[in-house]
Amino acid sequence: MRRHRLPDLVGEIADTTLSLDLDEQKQLYASLGISEYWVVDMKGRRIFAFSLTPLGHYEAIAQSQVLTGLPIALLEQTLERLNTETNTAAANWLIQQLQNPPEHA
Helix, strand or coil, rough: CCCCCCEEEEEEECCCCCCCCCCHHCCCHHHHHCCCCEEEEEECCCCEEECCCCCCEECCCCCCCCCCCCCHHHHHHHHHHHCCCCHHHHHHHHHHHHCCCCCCC
């Protein structure tokens, strides 16, 4: 793996593997030096996002540093929409949010 550039962001989709993804997989990606690691919990409709610290450990983040400023909560809102909307509708909503972010006072 050291011959090729490592990704800055890795994500795991957890359906039945949540504990594995939050433990062993997280340790593996930290040891490889992956800057950011996300676990998408499909059952709980939530996202666990972590950023690698200078000490080589992951800490939870509320905004992506790799995808500059992307709020993890926005992704969770998109997942929640899947309860009542199609994948396409939820994806279109996310695109609209990214193109027209709310104004901050």
